[in-house]
Structure formats: structure tokens, C-alpha cells
Amino acid sequence: MAEHKKIQIAATGSWVPSHRVTNEMLAKKLDTTDEWIVSHTGIHARHVAQAGETTASAAVHASRIALERAGVAADELGCIVLATSTPDYTLPSTACLVHRELKAGRAAAFDVSAACTGFVYAMDIARGLMGRDPRPTLVIGADLMTRIVDWTDRNVCVLFGDGAGAVVLKWGSGDAGLGESILRVDSEGFFALRREGGNRHHLSEQVDAPSGRSFLHMEGKPVFNFAVKAIDEVVTELLEKSGMTLDQVKLIVPHQANFRIIDAAARRLKTGADKFFLNIAEVANTSAASIPLALDALVNANRLQAGDYLIFVGFGAGLTYGGVLVRWGCSAPLAVV
Ligand code: ACO
Numbered sequence: 074m075a076e077h078k079k080i081q082i083a084a085t086g087s088w089v090p091s092h093r094v095t096n097e098m099l100a101k102k103l104d105t106t107d108e109w110i111v112s113h114t115g116i117h118a119r120h121v122a123q124a125g126e127t128t129a130s131a132a133v134h135a136s137r138i139a140l141e142r143a144g145v146a147a148d149e150l151g152c153i154v155l156a157t158s159t160p161d162y163t164l165p166s167t168a169c170l171v172h173r174e175l176k177a178g179r180a181a182a183f184d185v186s187a188a189c190t191g192f193v194y195a196m197d198i199a200r201g202l203m204g205r206d207p208r209p210t211l212v213i214g215a216d217l218m219t220r221i222v223d224w225t226d227r228n229v230c231v232l233f234g235d236g237a238g239a240v241v242l243k244w245g246s247g248d249a250g251l252g253e254s255i256l257r258v259d260s261e262g263f264f265a266l267r268r269e270g271g272n273r274h275h276l277s278e279q280v281d282a283p284s285g286r287s288f289l290h291m292e293g294k295p296v297f298n299f300a301v302k303a304i305d306e307v308v309t310e311l312l313e314k315s316g317m318t319l320d321q322v323k324l325i326v327p328h329q330a331n332f333r334i335i336d337a338a339a340r341r342l343k344t345g346a347d348k349f350f351l352n353i354a355e356v357a358n359t360s361a362a363s364i365p366l367a368l369d370a371l372v373n374a375n376r377l378q379a380g381d382y383l384i385f386v387g388f389g390a391g392l393t394y395g396g397v398l399v400r401w402g403c404s405a406p407l408a409v410v
């Protein structure tokens with residue numbers, strides 16, 4: 074009988090900066106309170122990159138852990154796919170800097186721009202590429218959102234943090250692996266979440282936002298409403314496509330934007346908020362890093378067993394959204410180096 078082969082998550086890794094900023098620390102500089110932030114978002118703290126720490130260095134830290142745990146050398150990789158909205162440079166892609174630092178030999182490397190849905194997009198793209206090149210692939214979500222928020226704007230800056238998460242994908246035997254996936258965009262809503270300062274004008278005409286220097290702009294309410302519907306749509310359709318019920322899924326690992334979004338989505342799905350894994354309290358919204366950071370936290374806490382079904386669901390600027398059903402295959406985390 075032919076061996077059943079699937080693309081599997083062989084290992085995870087993550088990194089957040091050591092500098093931790095609590096709500097109380099923010100309240101000393103901003104017109105906000107710990108009570109407001111916790112009650113409106115579920116966030117208690119965020120980790121903020123310091124001088125010398127970049128999206129590329131964050132990605133390298135997370136990747137080294139994932140590669141070590143997977144027993145894969147960087148020069149065995151076929152590709153590095155890195156999701157980010159906060160690249161070190163406009164060009165080249167941050168994935169190229171990670172490739173250089175890891176010494177990834179003959180691997181391809183490129184960035185994916187799908188904001189907070191970036192990791193889900195990157196996993197699906199990586200999976201497609203592995204049909205042609207079966208070598209292991211490194212998929213990273215990395216963002217330093219604190220570099221692009223206006224620290225005087227309490228509406229936005231309290232929501233975000235920095236970090237990176239990585240997974241190594243490998244072909245493997247057995248039933249574990251990546252299942253059905255959905256990638257979508259509600260492009261009519263693109264204006265609600267954006268950062269200007271791109272290249273719509275020649276550099277010499279960029280008066281308001283020269284060289285890409287502008288802050289993240291967010292209209293909270295429409296994004297909130299979109300996110301709740303997006304989670305419901307993705308989870309419901311992934312279950313339908315897979316012929317499964319939500320009871321068979323151990324946990325949904327969502328993009329960590331706001332616990333109230335999760336609470337409202339859980340009600341739409343007629344389930345409890347405890348069906349969702351949340352680590353937003355400690356790391357805030359880390360955009361593309363959010364899902365792989367949460368996944369690595371689950372792995373490190375030994376919360377996953379081989380055979381468990383998980384749903385990753387992301388939503389963000391674009392307005393992109395999507396998800397993937399995963400049957401977990403790793404049994405336990407290996408020692409972190
Ligand atoms: N501290 C104190 N008060 C605040 C703060 C703060 N940090 N921020 C806003 N407020 C005030 C507002 O000024 C407003 O005051 P007003 O009524 O006097 O005008 C009041 O609180 C209420 O504001 P709302 O906008 O109604 O608050 P809401 O309950 O909608 O929560 C929030 C705001 C948290 C931003 C919510 O809308 C949200 O989470 N939206 C989704 C964000 C998201 O999911 N982003 C994900 C994508 S990010 C990406 O892709 C890069």
C-alpha cells in the first residue's frame with residue numbers, strides 16, 4: 074500500500090523582546106488606564122523591541138529554535154517564507170536577511186504581505202511550493218508593530234507588541250498535517266486599516282510621509298465587526314469542507330487582536346471562548362507573529378497531543394482573512410537551545 078504523506082509542522086519556535094511594557098507603564102505617559110485597556114482588549118502587557126532588535130533579528134531567533142527542534146539544518150531548506158508588515162527594508166525582503174543570517178544555502182526566500190493574516194497566507198503558499206520542491210520549508214511570522222504606531226495615540230498604540238514565530242514544514246507519513254485552508258480578502262474595507270507612505274507618488278513628492286514614514290491608521294469599530302464575521306465564516310467553512318464538527322477540534326488558534334472579538338465570534342459559533350487559545354494578555358497584537366507565537370506557547374505548555382485538530386484563523390489589513398485546519402503531529406517540544 075502507498076505510504077500516506079502529508080505536509081506537517083515538524084517544530085515551532087518563537088521570540089519576543091525582553092523589554093516588557095505594562096499597561097500601568099503606558100498610563101504614566103498616556104491618557105489611559107489599565108482598567109480601560111484590560112476591559113476593552115484583554116491586554117495586560119506587550120514586549121517592545123529595543124535598539125538593535127529588528128524584524129529580521131526577531132525572525133532569526135524564532136527560526137533557530139524551530140530548526141533546532143525539527144533537526145533541520147538551514148542549508149537543507151527549500152524556501153523561507155516570511156510574513157510581515159514591518160520589514161527591515163522596503164527592499165530587499167526581510168526573508169533575504171534571515172536567509173543570510175541563517176546561512177540557508179540554496180533556499181529561496183521572500184516576504185508575504187497580508188498583515189495579520191500573513192502567517193496563514195505564508196503557510197498555504199509554502200505548502201503549495203513544497204509540491205514542487207519537497208525540501209523542508211521555514212515559515213515565519215514576524216512584526217515589530219511598536220515601530221509603526223504613534224505612541225501619543227491611545228486608540229492604537231496600546232494594542233500592539235513585537236515578536237516572531239516560526240514553524241518548519243516537512244513532508245511526513247501518517248495522518249497528521251495541514252488540511253483544508255481558506256484565503257480571502259474583503260478589499261472594499263482596505264481603507265480601515267492602513268499605513269501610508271508607500272510609492273503612490275514619486276519620492277520627491279512625498280510631502281506628508283516621506284520615505285514610508287507614517288503611522289498605522291486603524292478604524293477600530295469596522296475592523297472589529299469585520300473580524301467577528303471573518304472568524305465565523307472561516308471556521309464554519311473549514312469545518313464544512315473537512316466534514317467535521319467543532320467538537321472534534323481541540324482548539325482554535327486565532328489572530329490575537331482583542332479578546333472581545335474572540336468572545337463575540339465564539340457566541341456566533343455557539344461555542345465558548347475557551348475553545349480559542351489566547352495569549353494576548355502577555356503579548357498584545359503582534360500581527361503576523363501572533364498565530365505562530367500562540368502556537369509555540371501551546372507547544373511549550375505541553376497542551377497539544379499528536380492527533381489533535383487545530384484551526385488557525387487570521388484577519389487583518391486588506392482586509393485579508395483566512396484559516397487552515399491542522400492535525401497536530403509533534404508529540405512534545407524538544408529542549409530549547
Ligand atoms: N484608553 C482610554 N480610552 C480610550 C483608549 C485608551 N487606550 N482608546 C480609546 N479610548 C476611548 C475613545 O477615545 C472613546 O472615547 P469617546 O467615547 O470619548 O470618543 C472611547 O474610548 C470608546 O472608544 P471605542 O472606539 O468605542 O472603543 P471600542 O470598545 O470599540 O474599542 C478597540 C476600541 C479596542 C480599538 C476595538 O474597536 C478593536 O479592538 N477593534 C479591532 C482592532 C483590531 O482587530 N485590529 C486587528 C487588525 S491590526 C492589523 O491588521 C495590523
